[in-house]
Amino acid sequence: MDEQAIRRTQGELRKHPIVQETLELLARDLPDSLLYHALSHTEDVLDEALRFGSIDRLNPRELELLAIAAACHDVGFISTTSSNEPLGAAFARERMEGTGGYSTEEIELVERMILDTALIITEDAPRQSPSTKLSGYLLDADLSNLGRDDFFEKCELLRNELGEDNDLFGKKTLALLTAHQWHTAAARALRQERKELNIRTLQSMIRSK
Helix, strand or coil: CCHHHHHHHHHHHHCCHHHHHHHHHHHHHCCCCCCCCCHHHHHHHHHHHHHHHHHCCCCHHHHHHHHHHHHHCCHHHHCCCCCCHHHHHHHHHHHHHHHCCCCHHHHHHHHHHHHCCCCECCCCCCECCCCCHHHHHHHHHHCHHHHCCCHHHHHHHHHHHHCCCHHHHHHHHHHHHHHCCCCCHHHHHHHHHHHHHHHHHHHHHHHCC
């Protein structure tokens, strides 16, 4: 799919009633202390999810459900910075049931996508694990900056949001980077090369300290 078609899909789905309402809610109610998990992050995740999904030729209904999940996935941050995924999932369910036109299976799929964005703590590094095909697109979009030019800029925003020590944060981030795997063909094609460069750069920064 060409860039013009991708941008058209992104623009159309930003106008979806649930997506539009949710973005307006986040703009109004997210705490100012959220430097990384701000509205711009949700907008970025939305655009990246639709980019990856469009490239991999998801059908229009799948892209619609993905857009709803992407828009709603961080709504819980309005109330809490920990274990917020169930709040986002419940918000999406409420809006989809209120809007109508969605099957029980579709609502549950969106809920699962949002719940799958939770980081799973392991001995090596935190991970995300998709339970559905569409979850992979949301998870890849959620961590898309691992394989982009703005990686270090986003890292600094998150570090300041968390209030963590620079050295410790760098080591934790390197562990996340090296353990991370893309779930979709589109993300691997678009983001893997830059992710490998980011890993090498971060390794050099840590070694030089």
